[in-house]
Amino acid sequence: MASSRVTVGLAAAAAALAGMALQVRANARRAEREHPPAGRFIHAGGIRLHYLEAGIGGPPVVLLHGNAVQAEDYVASGVFGLAAERHRVLAFDRPGYGYSERPRDRPWTAEAQAAVLAEALARLGIRRAIVVGHSWGTLTALALALNHPEAVGGLVLLSGYYFPTARADVAMISPTALPVLGDAIRYTVGPLVGRLMAPMMVRTMFAPAPVPAAFTSAVPTGMMLRPWQIKASAEDAAAMIPAAVALVERYGELSRLPVSIIAGAEDMVVDRDRQSARLHREIAASSLQVVSGLGHMVHHGAPDLVGQAIEAIAAPGQPVSAAMTASAVTAEEHTTDIG
Template sequence: MPLFDVIGLFVVILMLLALVSWGLTRWVARRVEGEVPAQGRYVDLPSVRLHVVEQGEGTPVILLHGLGGQLNHFTYALVERLEGFRVLAVDRPGMGYSAWRNEETADLAFQARCIAELIREERLERPLLVGHSLGGALALRIALDYPELVGGLVLLAPLIRVQPIPGAFRMIAIRSAWLRKAVASTFGIPLSILSARRTLRRIFAPQTPPRDFAHRGGALLGLRPASFSTLSLELSQLNDPMPAMFERYSELNMPIGVLVGEADNLLDPERHGISLAGIVSVTALKRLPGEGHMLPITRPEACAELVRHVAEAVTSHDRVSDRE
């Protein structure tokens, strides 16, 4: 067969595969949103439309999830343990059921501005920010850029500095906007479905992913083009702001609690989290032997205990500040 005929046949097959993948992707997205619907309400802000689940009364607490996640990571087990707090679990921009208004960006400064807008819109008085993984980096960025709006930080297996992207994820860290959207609309979701079990095992290791995590934990929501595109975008920009942020951590002057799993194989607990205590004054630093990365799911009571501890420290810190 002549070379041009071979190339032509290959192109036709590729186009057919792309068309089939596009149809499958749209069907999966509709099915997923039917099985894991939005739980909360929407808050329309100047920069973004945020999906928020709110529960309880008391000291305000904002829960910020990590890379590729959604607020279901907190509603799974942590929110119900935070009695006595006004808890707002938030889908970060582009994830879960939150959506950008204009430009899509994973820039932490932009996301910090969005949460600052939420704090002002909801009239939250210096809330605690609870950030897991990349959500920890976001919590730190909010505290750096808007310290007057933040009472304290609770960092759960946080990202705090430059982190090499694991080999398995490099192929989806796509900087080109058109290519990212093309992959998200065609091959991205079928490939994600094929690798889902392996990915979840790695994220939870050495623990085992709960059987109901796909629905109750919201994992199915990642099987949508918008979620895949945001994940790809965040991976491609993951390290961009970290060097400058790391240089600013000494500016932090508020109660900070850190919780890490000593067996976390995604973010080294010594490098991310524990080392923060050598830069700023940390109110509480707790290590969980044998625990991995997904602490809000696997150790929700330990997370809730740290939130309560830091909340008490904020009260004491404010009393001292008032006397001064």
């Protein structure tokens, strides 16, 4: 009798998990239907990358987003539009985010992501770009500058994590990156729990500033909670400390580049003194601006400051081409079930 009850219980649990998996997949597909890709695709490093492009002129500007979000974060902040007034600007979905692929064929370290982006930039005819990175995207930007110097002419680093420190969020989210167990979580309870936690997490990212409606519209929760994007976020969280360890001894090499560091004074995600201020001390020629009243999403509260940092690197005192903003081309048919 007891074994029968166990069997029935296991069957009921399996049925419940199967139902959750179907709902999670349906939610992900609905999010993609409601928010189709708005840019172009390019194949590089054996994967397909999605990117937004606008503007003309030079030097070109490349925008790399942080964890959990996608390229549209820069559109919502206004940085994309500001940069496009005077430059050719490209905002990439990093591998695994938005509509960029992230196959299981390699560890997606900062260096691996930078290698794919370097190939994409070369194919697009982009050299010596001003690379803007936010949060986790700063690690990719740094790896790009250090390992592919021909691709980078300057760095604008926003709310970055540069030096290894203990982080509770890594331990919390990393299990969803594990094989088998992580897959089970991501396709069942993970997105459902994430939907409950997402509003608080987003508020923390923006605090003490409010969450702007433009962000919620451009980076909807449904897109962030697709199982394959949860996987990318979890893998990046797990790789964050090792990425900083791998890069930290090489920061002195960046003295050859103009580097602008910007951080929110009230950042609740990354300690700006232990990260941004310390990096400024490590890179002798860098500049540091700490913005009071803003937190981790500093580019949303101070897009003009980011634009000024780009222009300071671009060619101070030299004429820039007149603004000519082009609309992004609608992307081809897509499939992103890769996680």
